[in-house]
Amino acid sequence: MSVKQLKETFKQLLAYRSAIVGLCILCFIMGLSIYAVIAIPYEEAIRAWRLGEDVSINNPRNASPSWVNFFLKKKLPETIIMDTLKKESGAKKKIVEGETISVIRIEFPFEFNYDDFPSELNLFFTANYSENAPYITIDWIKPNGATIRLKEMAVKKTDRYYISIDDELAKKLRLYLSEKVGQEIPYEIPPQISLFAVEDESILKPETVQVLKGKYKMVIDGILFEKQSDINSRLVVYGKVFGLAGTDHLRRDLMIGLLWGAPIAVSFGILASISISFLQMIIAAVSAWYGKWADMLLQKATEFFMILPFLPILMMIAIFYKLSIWVLLVVVIALSIFGSGVKTYRAMFLQVKELPYIEAAQTYGAGNLRIIFRYMIPKVLPTIIPSLVLSVSSFVFLEAALAILGLGDPVVPTWGKIINDAYTKGALHQGYYYWVLEPSFLLVLTSLGFALVGFALDKIFNPKLSEM
């Protein structure tokens, strides 16, 4: 196929509106793929995905995408991070130096004006000392002036305080609030709510509890026992929305998975489709050309493979052997090359074999392989291009289906894997619809893109008799 012929085909393709839509979709998916590969290199993506929590500790869990707030009346909070190591984050640190002992004060002031409570509240510490660990007190000041002592503790070299799962604090706060309101709070109110709640009767029911909007401050006072000691701290007030795509149960930014899902899905689909089509074509050509015993053997092999239940066997292999996605690709190809395509192409080749120009080639001495590859296959090639494009969709779905069943690559971020995670973690029960919808949407979109282009190509390469 020369460049000129490609341009001709492209022009014809543009005559179909459906093809234009399809091409736009494919350009978009390609764009995602290129962006993914450039912005988040493969190694980094795998690392972020595999390590999950450790890398994404600052992300909230199961956060919805930020743009959801556009549609909601009750604005969901975003994550607020204040870090003494990052001056611009609003954290303040003051050290009063003494002879050996010094006093340190860390302040985290912030405004909280959202309509909903944070999902989590964590404090992280790093401390420098040789023998005596510093000792700190943590206080919380609400906009209404109420000050609450959260904890007193010694700080190790790296330390963390998970405020929202501190049961003692939870009980203490519940008691405090019950007294304030004059009634016992009938449910186990967690710290991230009690520390932000309006302290009146609305607090008695979890549906009615309100956020106290205004200026908050966390004050950490510490004693440093050594001259060179120091403490640094980071407060993370986890929101309920994050980024363009939200996060999953391991705090991973779903964008990584969605972006990287694109090149993986597309390359899997295209590689599978092209390899299988070409190999099937070659088998069919050899079978049709040589005839007799070769034909019989190859056809029996094809019939054998056609009878085998493809998906169950694939699933069995995936259950017994944990397959990486590229090995999966090879297995899919191996199971498919003796498929029904061989029968279809063989019928075409049997016709092509009788064409006069094949006979002519024999008279000027063309050998068997030359005839197969240079005379028969080029004639049949345009006819198989539409089915080649169309089958990309089915391979994309195949990979996703295996991943959803939990049989795919355990490490690589693919759309199917995201859906699998969502399913095993009960996303739909918990209302995390975005977790399922985002990868599904991209899967359907990709398939649609290939399908539209494939059908248009089919109309071009195999025109029906009614068209002139």
Place this chain on the structure above:
Amino acid sequence: MSEQILLSVKELCKYFELRKGLFTKAGYVKAVDGVSFDLKKGDAVSLVGESGSGKTTLGKTILRLYEPTKGTIIFEGKDITNLRARQLLEYRRETGLVQQDPYGALPPFMTIRRVLEEPLIIHKIPKAERIKRIYSVLEEVRLTPVEDFIGKYPHMLSGGQQQRLVIARAMILNPKLIVADEPVSMLDASVRIEILTLLKEIQKKHGLSVIYITHDLSTTRYFSEWIYIMYAGKIVEKAPTKVLLKNPLHPYSQALLTIIPDPDAENRFRIKDVPPGEPPSLVNPPEGCRFHPRCIYFKDGVCNKKDPEEIEVEKDHFVRCWLYG
């Protein structure tokens, strides 16, 4: 003199097996059943017969597109009957084929240049030589200016131009023998004579031997020195063209010459004498002379018992018929 003979065919037979299922044989189609002739260098022979006479099979067997079942083919003194593919490569260089369907004979996805280059590449002609030959052969078949045609695809040419390209391809290896299988039957009437004239010119210029296969007896006069008439797998009459057209000896040849029309307003008033019946089955041909069921000179006990041998009735004029022997 034997050095003048390019091709010598002796008792050549080609049978096709009929199979029922994968393993059972159900008989043979005897497409060519005992053909012998000698072809001199530079001579053109018209092989005339109807569909089913075996003429196309004979042409293809001579070119070794089929393997002969029996008999021998000797080309330039060498027995090529049973050569295998590798050894045949040299023979392929010396022969060319011009087919009936010009469009089907050309790979639609190759440019004209590529179509002509393929035979050269296969026979390992060096690149510089290839271009030279392509240009010279395109000029010879008058597809000029050559630059205009080199990059085109076959479907961009007219029927006549396509056939000229097919002739060019057959010529490009400088062969000694060309088999032209109904080269003009799919072309328009006004183009036919143009192509036949071109083929004749090329034949004369290069001293080629040509086997011209056709069902149209009227074109033979303009093309060949010899006519061989073929019926049901055998050659029933051989003669120089002018001799056969004036004095056909075999009843089948006589019938052909009577019934082929020339444009004549009187034709519509004349009912012709057509031999009744149909050409025979090649699986179970009639016993004896194969034409006997349709022959007006049929002699019971003779014609249906033994196949007539070839007899030279006058110089260079051979017939297979019991009327003459």
Place this chain on the structure above:
Amino acid sequence: MVKHLLEVKNLYTYFKTRKGIVRAVDNVAFTVEKGETLAVIGESGCGKSSLAKSIIRLLPRNIHTYKGEIYLGNEDLMKLDEKKMNEVRWAKISMVSQAAQNSLNPVIKVGQQVAEPLVIHEGIDKKTALERARKTLSMVGIPEAFAERYPFELSGGMKQRAIIAMALITDPDLIILDEPTSALDVLTQASIMNMLKTIKKETSKTFMFITHDIAVSSELADKVAVMYAGQIVELASAEEFYNKPLHPYSIKLMASVPTLRTDKKLEFIPGAPPSLIDPPKGCRFAERCPWRFEKCMDEPPLFPIDNRSFVKCWLYESKGSFK
């Protein structure tokens, strides 16, 4: 006043294709008398098959223009709606198309297929129709017993005869034969022409015989129309045409046909017929005509010669012959 059996006036048939509008029949006019055979001669792409289909109105979907007058007896067929035209088809005009042998239904017996037009168009019961089918088959030279056979059991020649029987069985006024013998060998061809000659003599049927083979056309033609690039360029009686064709194209065409019995020098016509999509202005044969002159830039009308022949060429403007 003797009415023509078929009179065609100002017939235009254009088709819409992706490459443009194909002017297959571009202002054609002629007449055919009862019992006469008109041969329409032309090479591939001249529009003769389209002309046949236009007369019987079996047109493809991409028709662009279809206008003119087609009188069968007194009736203008162009004015009939599809339902009425359906009644005319086969009952009054029938057609044998090119390569018709392949249009026999392989799973229905031959006799039944030949009888079908009677059942459909005349509502005759199957038994009577089959009886008539057998008689018609015998008329075309097929033994009556073959009515019980399937098409694959018949040879090519016999299949063609069966198709001709199908066209004859309803006793139509006009039968159009489009290349009826082109796929057959010489002996079978001669045999079928013999059969047609006999039928013509015994039943005085009117035929329109379309072919590219000038020699074969002379086997049946009383009148000849030569078509070139969608137009009729010459219309003459058989005697006049085969002895002395008048239009430069006819002359050159005749000169390019090899003959068995005369030793004439053959000439070919250089170039190719023009495309029907954008035919040249003026005389369409001019660019290949050795006798062209300035007037040929305008399209010549059909000049009458002796009231029976017509030639579409400026060389005949003054009704004399040239050369």
